[in-house]
Amino acid sequence: MTLAAPPRKGHAERAWHALRTDPWTLVALAALAFLAVFVVLPLFELLRQSVIGQESGRFGLENFVTFFESRYFRRALGNSFLVATLGTVLALMIGLPLAFVFARYDFPAKRWIEVAILMSMLSPPFVGAYAWILMFGRSGIVTEAGRSIGLELPTIYGPVGIAIASAFGLYPLVFLVVRGALSRVSATIEEAAASLGRSPFYVVWSVTLPLVIPAVVTSALLVFLGIISDFGTPAILGEGERYPVLATLAFSLYLSEIGAETGMAATTSMILVGLALALVLVARFLATRRLVANDGASSRSPEPLPARTAWVMAAGVAALVLIANMPLFVVVISSFLEVRGVVFQPALTLDNYTKAFGALGNALTNSLIYASVALALTIVAGTALGYYVSRRSGPLARILDLLIMIPYVVPGTVLGIGYAQVFNGPPLFLTGTAGIIAMVYFVRKLPYMMRASSSIVYQIDRNLEDASLNLGVPPGQGFFRIMVPLMRPGVLAGASIAWVEIFNELSASIVLYTGATRTLPIAAYQQSLGGDVGMAAAYATMLIVVTAAALTLFMLASRGQKEKGLGLL
């Protein structure tokens, strides 16, 4: 049986048809235009600058040659690798045992410890770094204590300190990814291996481990990416120029080039982006090759332990998590301590807050306004685009998905530099405005929001929308009456994480702020970088408090939502 193919329609005609039958196409086209300006253009500009020779002004790889010929630049690259490698190994050492213990055993206070683990992910990274200085810095609490008994502790500044601080901030990523994979390993697979006469240890070694290795590698790559993209931690613990990494190097090159040099900041940025991109590609490659470890039968559920073992395990896990959360406590407590010179005294005071508020200016209100505007945009756009990319196929949806995810890979400092280059003149003169900071917040966190909302859309039965249409409700109305209420819990969860990250954003806004648009994280960062230690602690505490308060609000808002399932069987 052969049938004539339907007459091929022209592109224009097809596009017109798509517009006419699906109003979402309009939303997608608007998003595409926006992303072209606020994602593609800044990065393209950096790419352009990186291939225009700084000395000769000619097109070519001159800047890259300069980069790799310079010992200083090479050192920054090497430092980035060293710090990221060390930090990743440490994060794995903390995260893997936790993941295994949580996936396999039940023990007291498990839920609370889990909350604590997630908490350590939610505190802004450079606040953690600053806390390590408060403890182990030149005049740190522990350092002073050691000195008083004649013990000189190794310095926290430099690669080891950066790696430690980063690892304690990022190990929850390892924990989450690997625990998820471990609990998906079907119990029957292990039982099958055990029934073939293998010892429990050998079963884990020969069956379980190979099945979760892709997850371990994926989480390691994410941690690595997180560390090389981070600006605050290496800036504080590397003391800027003294221990440069790529992110801080790009930033200081950008600052100095406002006068003379152009191109090297762009070149460094491109090298950083290339590195990040390579990591993500490797992670994606591994994800597509992931072994199917679940036959759908029974996934593994944790087993109870004998009481004594369980308590010992709980204590061990709790101690580890407590250490990881130590920075939070240290920062909050020291903000209430008297400061003499650069040393905290064992006396309570509110002086730090008096001084901090005195020098605060607009920082807090700026932060609240920019972050709120950005969050509102993120929620609306993330919901709409998450829906679009998960419910539509075709080139437009694929391109959008790709473009939205770019800022997930591009380090904040790089995006910030790109914005500063592109939007400092007509037609879009945004440099120095509040708008540019809200915009960079929005663009950077859109990927998270879109992922959160699209993953919930995937879980919603497609037929619900068809049912709504079929019952006579037009598509637009149906979206608001069916999809929006069902997506709300997932969107709220995504929004709470987005809020934490937006409110504490430093690496892009540090490039883009001016005196009038200074934000709270910038104020905290400036004070912790050789400013007043007491004020730094006070600002950091304010960050923590606002973050925690907002999270509580989100939790209250989503508590009213009764879980009603998503219409799946």
Add this chain to the structure above:
Amino acid sequence: MATSVDGGISAAGAQGPHVRISGLTKRFEAFQALGGIDLDIARGELMTLLGPSGCGKTTLLRTVAGFLRNDGGSISVGGREIDDLAPHKRNFGMVFQSYAIFPHLSVKDNVAYGLKARGVGGKELTSRVMEALASVKLEALAERFPDAMSGGQKQRVGLARAMVIKPELLLMDEPLSNLDAKLRIEMRQEIRLMQKQLGITTLYVTHDQEEAMAISDRVAVMDRGTLQQVAAPEAIYDNPVNAFVTDFIGGCNWFDGQIIALGSGLGLALAGEAPVLLPATAGLTPGQMVRLAMRTEDFTLAGGPDCAISGTVLIRSYLGQRTRLRLRHAAGGEFDVDLPSAPGLPSEREVAHLGFLPGRTRLFAADDGRRLV
């Protein structure tokens, strides 16, 4: 145009069919999902689309619903073409395999959803919703949320929600596939009863041939995007038009054979067997290669000249009124035979001699599977 035809299935005369699908085609990229479907459904008729997965039955249903746009051909309902009509303007009720009950709305609000879109409110809304819930015996659960309900209850909500809008056409997409066997039989009787009472024209999709047989006025058997046969259940079973329909409906044993001249007439020669004389031979020519389809219940025990086929009994299973034998044919291959349970049936490892019940030998062309006799 509101028609007030008191139809019934026989009203297809002067008024024309309620639903007319003609030359309908649909292609997904390189895959031809529907290859020119022509189908008429009479007013009040329950038409079932039956076929294996991927045969295009759901595509056809979703095209009628308006969720998919046909590439060619057209669909008209009550004489009016609906190809360009948006799905939410078609006024068809649909019942889904996954139930598609709105999880954030109570049972009552689920049923009211379509009515509200039609501007029904106040007392009328309440009374129509409760009436619809009563018809599916769910009045007591009106305030419940779907997550606390069983699959059967959810599907009743789905049915009430589709019926309450008084749809022009009821579309059902494997509505019972996710229910357990017992509930499935119960529900299909309820659906059939309600459909007949309301006289609502229904297009029903299933892959379960027993369900199709039990519920339908007519069955349209589909394969690879085309209709194979459209007829009443008995006709489909007794008189399948080709090898696919024969095999799909009821299942059967297949034997390869050849038509030969035998005495004054024509005979069928199966490998390893003495040829048997064929009573009806129109359309056959000697030398023709054929396939013989025999349903399991179309055999008798027969000795001597009546024996058409024999085989060694591998397994004998007692199934109550009948006993099933699995046999190995002398020429290789295995086949199943159902015989009325009685003393004297051959035991395992014995050779059974079987005859064909008269009029039950169905011959198909070996090359294209078309029905010969």
